[in-house]
Amino acid sequence: MLKTEGLTFSYNSSHIFTFPDILLQQGEDLLILGDSGVGKTTLIQILSGLLSPHSGFVEMNGTRFQDLSSKSLDQFRGSNIGMVFQQSHFVRNLSILDNLLLSLYLSNKLQDKKRAIHLLQEIGLADKLNNMPDELSQGEQQRAAIATALIKTPDLILADEPTSSLDDNNCQKIITLLKEQASLTNAKLIIITHDQRLKDQFNTSIEL
Amino acid sequence: MNINRLSWINIIRNPFNTMLSLLLMAFGVGIISLLLLLNKSVEEKLQGNLNGIDMVIGAKGSPLQLILSSIYHIDNPTGNILLEEVNKIKSNPMVESTIPLSFGDSYKGFRIVGTTHAYPKLFQVNFQAGKLWDKSMQVVIGSDIVEACQLKMGSTFYSSHGLVEGGEIHNKHAFKVVGILDKSNTIIDQLILTNSESISAVHNHKKDSNHTHEGVVGSCSDDHSEMITAMLVKFRSPVGFISLPRQVNETTNLQAAVPAFEISRLISLLGLGVRSINMIAFFIIIVSGLSIFISLYNSLKRRRYELALMRVHGATKLQLVKLVFQEGMLISILGLFLGILFSRLILYLVSFFIDHNYSFYSIQLSLIKEEFWLFPIALFVGFIASLIPIIQAYYINIPKTLSNV
Numbered sequence: 001m002l003k004t005e006g007l008t009f010s011y012n013s014s015h016i017f018t019f020p021d022i023l024l025q026q027g028e029d030l031l032i033l034g035d036s037g038v039g040k041t042t043l044i045q046i047l048s049g050l051l052s053p054h055s056g057f058v059e060m061n062g063t064r065f066q067d068l069s070s071k072s073l074d075q076f077r078g079s080n081i082g083m084v085f086q087q088s089h090f091v092r093n094l095s096i097l098d099n100l101l102l103s104l105y106l107s108n109k110l111q112d113k114k115r116a117i118h119l120l121q122e123i124g125l126a127d128k129l130n131n132m133p134d135e136l137s138q139g140e141q142q143r144a145a146i147a148t149a150l151i152k153t154p155d156l157i158l159a160d161e162p163t164s165s166l167d168d169n170n171c172q173k174i175i176t177l178l179k180e181q182a183s184l185t186n187a188k189l190i191i192i193t194h195d196q197r198l199k200d201q202f203n204t205s206i207e208l
Numbered sequence: 209m210n211i212n213r214l215s216w217i218n219i220i221r222n223p224f225n226t227m228l229s230l231l232l233m234a235f236g237v238g239i240i241s242l243l244l245l246l247n248k249s250v251e252e253k254l255q256g257n258l259n260g261i262d263m264v265i266g267a268k269g270s271p272l273q274l275i276l277s278s279i280y281h282i283d284n285p286t287g288n289i290l291l292e293e294v295n296k297i298k299s300n301p302m303v304e305s306t307i308p309l310s311f312g313d314s315y316k317g318f319r320i321v322g323t324t325h326a327y328p329k330l331f332q333v334n335f336q337a338g339k340l341w342d343k344s345m346q347v348v349i350g351s352d353i354v355e356a357c358q359l360k361m362g363s364t365f366y367s368s369h370g371l372v373e374g375g376e377i378h379n380k381h382a383f384k385v386v387g388i389l390d391k392s393n394t395i396i397d398q399l400i401l402t403n404s405e406s407i408s409a410v411h412n413h414k415k416d417s418n419h420t421h422e423g424v425v426g427s428c429s430d431d432h433s434e435m436i437t438a439m440l441v442k443f444r445s446p447v448g449f450i451s452l453p454r455q456v457n458e459t460t461n462l463q464a465a466v467p468a469f470e471i472s473r474l475i476s477l478l479g480l481g482v483r484s485i486n487m488i489a490f491f492i493i494i495v496s497g498l499s500i501f502i503s504l505y506n507s508l509k510r511r512r513y514e515l516a517l518m519r520v521h522g523a524t525k526l527q528l529v530k531l532v533f534q535e536g537m538l539i540s541i542l543g544l545f546l547g548i549l550f551s552r553l554i555l556y557l558v559s560f561f562i563d564h565n566y567s568f569y570s571i572q573l574s575l576i577k578e579e580f581w582l583f584p585i586a587l588f589v590g591f592i593a594s595l596i597p598i599i600q601a602y603y604i605n606i607p608k609t610l611s612n613v
Contacts, residue, residue, distance in 0.1 A: 041610075041611050042607075045606075045607045045610070045611075048520070050520070050606050050607050050610070051607050070525075071524055071525075074519065074522055074523070074524050074525075075522055075524070077520065077522060078520075078521055078522010078523070079522060083520050085610065089513050089514065089517050090514075090517070091214070091514050091517070091518070092511070092514065093214075093217050093218050093221040093222075094209075094214070094217065098209055101209035102209045102214065102518075102521070103521045104209075105209045105210055106518060106521040106522040106523045106527070107521060107522040108522070111209060148521070152521075
């Protein structure tokens with residue numbers, strides 16, 4: 001279960017972001033829509049524990065982020081939250097497969113090579129296992145980035161504008177992939193975007 | 209996959225930057241290590257030949273030349289001296305023992321030295337074969353000569369005039385090898401020893417030959433009184449150092465030189481050059497540190513998002529610090545070992561091209577104790593170079609880095 005209450009944040013005193021409360025059960029999806037400048041990225045960073053809110057709290061599976069030390073929060077995030085960004089980023093000196101293994105290593109999980117290969121096959125990157133990230137097309141990169149987030153079977157998948165730089169065809173593929181994988185592992189999925197194409201694809205959505 | 213492996217991959221995936229830092233470090237370390245090795249081997253060689261020689265007496269001239277010619281056999285002698293004149297000093301109560309040396313002839317570039325049995329004993333050297341000479345024209349040869357001249361027990365040869373190859377051959381008197389010495393890593397390895405009378409005998413044919421004997425010994429003087437080239441002196445007590453050399457220099461036609469003093473003067477002269485090259489080498493090491501810093505700093509700038517991503521994946525701050533630190537340290541440690549390897553390789557190559565007469569270079573592949581200083585220096589340079597990138601990695605602002613796409 002993911003629960004937030006009374007979250008606010010401000011970068012300066014003149015403008016304060018106030019976010020609606022969220023309650024999400026295991027296996028549920030949530031779409032958060034909003035235009036530029038309404039604090040979408042800020043919210044996703046608060047939800048992942050990268051930023052601390054000025055007031056309110058985030059609670060996940062009974063753990064409040066503010067109760068954790070910075071180190072245990074890093075580890076909590078590493079093993080429970082998978083993040084996908086608008087621009088896909090990798091450790092550029094490692095192959096796609098090694099990027100997946102590094103993600104497992106950093107979240108203290110078993111580096112199961114077979115499972116990593118299987119996941120890459122599932123998302124259509126079977127022939128790119130040993131390619132360097134730079135050698136992939138943008139759509140492929142985004143799929144590979146999702147794989148690095150999913151490989152550690154997180155409880156919560158946080159996607160920040162995962163489709164904004166993709167064409168319709170790739171956009172549809174990515175959303176289907178995210179929903180499929182989330183339901184496969186019974187994970188909660190939150191997508192924050194200004195991409196109106198996604199509006200009809202989710203039952204629950206919030207406007208910021 | 210782990211942090212150690214990632215550090216390593218980051219280094220080899222960045223070959224040009226890595227090579228530059230690595231080579232600079234290796235050059236700096238290599239030059240210093242080479243100088244330390246050469247310095248040590250020259251000093252050892254110089255000091256090793258000094259045992260039991262407190263003073264050298266020879267003809268007037270440069271004291272350093274006298275020492276170099278009569279102890280190290282690497283310069284021309286200053287001239288000849290009358291044996292009877294030197295014998296006066298021999299009777300001085302402060303003198304414990306003396307060894308006469310006569311030289312001026314050579315065989316295939318190796319010097320033939322006329323002396324007494326006391327001279328080889330000075331080097332505490334054992335025999336490979338045979339024994340000391342017991343009559344004229346018998347020689348004992350140093351171990352290096354056996355191979356270089358293809359001589360063995362019982363071989364005979366003619367000496368040639370002068371100290372370098374190509375002099376006139378004294379073909380009336382043949383020397384015969386009666387003893388071969390063990391290797392001692394001193395100058396005696398490269399000498400042919402015989403008694404003083406043999407040297408005189410070879411040169412006594414001068415009456416019926418018309419070549420001149422300038423600078424060369426034997427009983428060449430017209431009055432037939434015996435001459436030698438130099439005399440090695442050992443004192444009874446250190447008091448001898450104070451009065452005897454001055455006494456000889458002021459009251460006789462002879463020159464007295466104290467090898468310990470002349471050699472420390474020579475070493476300090478050499479040391480000046482060694483020190484300035486050392487400074488340059490240290491400077492190269494510092495530049496290599498700068499290069500490691502710049503390459504880490506630049507790659508980190510490009511990899512800011514990468515580090516933030518690793519934090520999102522669950523990496524702790526310390527893991528990032530370890531990653532950056534290892535990259536800096538790996539390069540400096542690799543550079544260090546490469547440098548030490550370089551110096552050995554260069555020394556090995558140099559020893560091939562050096563004339564055997566001047567072979568001060570016995571190759572030492574093991575580390576010498578002065579070189580252990582290079583370890584903390586290289587590690588320190590690597591540490592300092594990684595420090596700023598480490599601090600950057602530690603304090604990386606994840607939200608800000610992630611938002612600045």
